[in-house]
Amino acid sequence: MFKSSSFHTIDPKSRVIIPSRFRAHIKAFGNGVMISNMDGCLYAYVLDEWMKIEKKILSAKSRYMRQFKRFFLGNACECMCDKQDRILIPQSLKSYAGLEKKIVLVGVLDHFEIWSRERWDNEK
Template sequence: MFMGEYHHNVDDKGRVIIPSRFRDGLGSAFVITRGMDECLFIYPMDEWERLESKLKSLPFTKKDARAFTRFFFSGAAECELDKQGRISIPSTLRHYAKLQKETVIIGVSTRVEIWSKDHWDTYFEESQESFADIAENIVDFDF
């Protein structure tokens, strides 16, 4: 499981350090792709294969299913960590997520997300205000 928030910079070659706490869970090769809310999603191979299987089962006759799978798969790239624990993010993905310099890398259960720091700060502020309402609408927290 991935969790936590880390801050790293994208270097001039488009590389960013993946937090050491995430590296073992990602394995030697993993997939990075466009995510929701203008961030990037990173999946370990086993999770990517489960997701791919689910997406393959969508009816290709449905316009939304075709659009989503195109969006999701066309941006996907297989990655490996270099010796310093960095990945090279393709320029199309850096552009999509508006990654300039400062990034926020977060663990979200089965995936890792990479956000531009400015976008993350805005998203977090806006979501924080409605967090209780969101939780009430989607989750039953009976302990």
């Protein structure tokens, strides 16, 4: 599970180092999925948790859920740690969340959030 928060920087190639306390959980469950959300940050799930969400989403048929699927799934991307324990944040998601150099990773049990430092300071 993901807990705690920490400050990080995005390198010039849009990569961020994953904190060691998150790595074991990520490596135990393999790749993950990164999505945008209504909070103005990014959510990152390990694949096992993401599959549970997908299962719930697929069964929903309302107009609201179709819009929800378009927004969240249309911007979703697979993410994985490289050999230096970094993940690449795609430019589209980086722009959506207003991520520049300084960011905050926040553990929220079944996923972690990626916030711009400025938005995080305003959110608190």
